[in-house]
Amino acid sequence: MGVKCEIHIKEEDDVLKINLIGQRLGVLIGHRGETLDALQFLVGLVINKDNTDAEHKKVILDAENYRKREKRYLLV
Numbered sequence: 001m002g003v004k005c006e007i008h009i010k011e012e013d014d015v016l017k018i019n020l021i022g023q024r025l026g027v028l029i030g031h032r033g034e035t036l037d038a039l040q041f042l043v044g045l046v047i048n049k050d051n052t053d054a055e056h057k058k059v060i061l062d063a064e065n066y067r068k069r070e071k072r073y074l075l076v
Contacts, residue, residue, distance in 0.1 A: 001027055005021055014058060016047060020064070033067070
């Protein structure tokens, strides 16, 4: 996709939080976060490919804190 960014990964219990930091990440977010959701789904498949249900990790993929900003917007 031609996007350069830093990848920050934080693991808490069974949740893997991945935040992408960079410029012009709109292409990764897509319309109303649809592309970001699709990428999150794909990353989750890759991460959990060989895991059992007991080892399953929930993946939260975010770009420039888009999900946090969007959640705040919806709550206002």
